Amino acid sequence: MDQSDSEVCNLSDAGAGTNNPMCKCGKRSRILTAFTLPNFGRRFYTCENYLNVDNRGCGFFKWVDLDICQHGKRVVSKLFEWHENLKTERAQIGTTISNEILKCKIEVAEYKSKMEVASINFEMQLQMQKNKFHAREMKYRVALTCSLVVVAVLMFFPVSNRHSSRFMLP
Numbered sequence: 001m002d003q004s005d006s007e008v009c010n011l012s013d014a015g016a017g018t019n020n021p022m023c024k025c026g027k028r029s030r031i032l033t034a035f036t037l038p039n040f041g042r043r044f045y046t047c048e049n050y051l052n053v054d055n056r057g058c059g060f061f062k063w064v065d066l067d068i069c070q071h072g073k074r075v076v077s078k079l080f081e082w083h084e085n086l087k088t089e090r091a092q093i094g095t096t097i098s099n100e101i102l103k104c105k106i107e108v109a110e111y112k113s114k115m116e117v118a119s120i121n122f123e124m125q126l127q128m129q130k131n132k133f134h135a136r137e138m139k140y141r142v143a144l145t146c147s148l149v150v151v152a153v154l155m156f157f158p159v160s161n162r163h164s165s166r167f168m169l170p
């Protein structure tokens, strides 16, 4: 019997029943269920020390159930085929979902990176505008100060001229 671990199950394991035949170890055998074709669902006696396909204890083996009839085998074979197709389909859907999640993560990372660059550019533009504003403000202050000085001088000069013309006249 060629079985992997997933093809054997203790679904119908009744433990070491008192009616179970003795295995080569001198212990009562246990019952497991095969899930292989063409013995899908068929129970068998095996060594109580059976762990997996590579470690079958003393290797004792005997069928519990009679062989399945030909029609039953065809039905089981069809069910097995559907089951395998469903497993494949599920794996493909899982892969598709994983790929979509990965794509979304990449898109989010790219968007985040673009937003960071845009934010840095915005900060730089803002700083440049602030600098321009301060430079213009300074220019206006200087111009205003100069204008005030000129006005003050113009207001002061006529008075000075009157005083000087009075003293200089003969």
Ligand SMILES: [Zn+2]
Binding pocket: 023, 024, 025, 026, 027, 047, 048, 049, 057, 058, 059, 060
């Ligand atoms: Zn044994």
